[in-house]
Every structure is written in structure tokens, then in C-alpha cells.
Amino acid sequence: MQVPNPVMPWDFRHRASQKTTSQPIQPQQNNCDPSYPDFCLTKNSPDLNCRDITQRRFRVLPPDPHSFDRDGDGIGCEK
Template identity: 85%
Template sequence: MIYHRGIASSTRLKQLLPVGQGITLRAIETDKYKRLVAEVFVENLSVNLNMVQEGQAVVYRQYLKGCPQSKDSLLQGENTAKQQRLAFWSQANRVMPWDFRHRATQKTTSQAIQPQQQNNCDPSYPDFCIPKNSPDLNPTFRTPNCHKGKLRREKSQVRNKIDIISQKRDLSNHES
């Protein structure tokens, strides 16, 4: 399988989180863009660990201090996926996600952005200009005890965000 900028990973994540499936979130921290960094569980199984073990995700080590219960299993899962050359790890010239985003940010900031467009862009998504306060892109996560209908709606909003970002990346790749 060709691993193209997270499309395979996004597809797999959608399979692991089907619409209507209840989830539990364990908050780790909030990142510099004020987004929730969390472990996601479906029926007490870690979606994060599953994605890492399949090579569909990499471990962001700066967040490991917030998840001492799963730190070792995440690192071991990544190591195993790397040794077996699964998904992301099968690429000859792979670029780590944080390096890819850094390059994308440098590329977009080096291009002239209209002042009006820049002011309307949500800084939480540095790779793209997504309008501020777009309701389908700003899910508010609640604790695991919240109403399941609310969690389903929020999960659907996260999936919509993934779709929109993937589509925008595909469009920008075709334009360049």
C-alpha cells in the first residue's frame, strides 16, 4: 500500500471509529493551538495504540509524559511497526509528520497571504486557511461521562474535520 500523507491513516481511523460508536477520551493536555490531545478508547481498547501498532500513526514523544499507563506499550508498538515496515514505516524516504507540517507552514508563510484572508484564518490549523469559528471544525470534547449522543455528534464533527483537511491537502497537491 502506498502511504500518501496520511490518507491511509485517515481511512483506517474512520474504520476504527465508525459513526455511532461510543468513545471514551482520556485528556492528556492542550497543544499550542489550544486543541485537546487525548487518548481515544473504544470499549476499553486504545485506538491510539492500535494505530501506532499498525504503522498508521507515530508516537509524539512530547505528549508521553501525560500518559504513563500507555507510554511503554505505545513505544513498543511503534518499534514493532518500524521493524516490520508497516504502513508509514514502509516508505523509503518518509518524513515525520511534525517535519512535514513544519515544511508546509514554511511554504505557506513564504507565499503572500491576503491580509483579509489571514485575519479570517483559524490559527489552530496552521497548514490551511480554515475560517475562524467554523462550527463543524471546533468540536468541544466532554468527559467520558457526558451524554452518548453528544459524543457521537462530536466524533462525527472530528471525522468531518479529517475529511476537510484531507480534501484541502489533495487540492493543494494538485495545484502545485
């Protein structure tokens, strides 16, 4: 079996030694709408249609406030 992206043991150990736990990781402020995980569309943005954005064929999760996924298959702006 071949590993697609092998990491040499010395590289793995080097990366592991560089990680520090002295400072907790702070979550970033995220103002992106979770209904569209493939790109950032600001929460509470004005009503948009597919012609208003450049993205095509992206994942859409409920509740889909902009109704980009008209046929309900989880893919927005397909046509």
C-alpha cells in the first residue's frame, strides 16, 4: 500500500516539537453564514440571487436564507 503524501519521520518529529501548548487557541470571529460553508457570505446580508454572486455549484446547508438551492439537493446556483 502506498501512502499518497508520506511524511518523513524526522519531518514529523520536527513539526511535533514546534507545537506549543502555552497559549490557548482563540476562536476567530466568524461572521460568515454557516449555510454556505464553501465561501464566506456575511450573515444577515441583504437578499441575494445567484446572479448577484460569482460562486456556482457550492454546498448549501439548511436553512438557506437566500434560496440558492431551489431544488433542495444541497448544491446552490447550479444553472
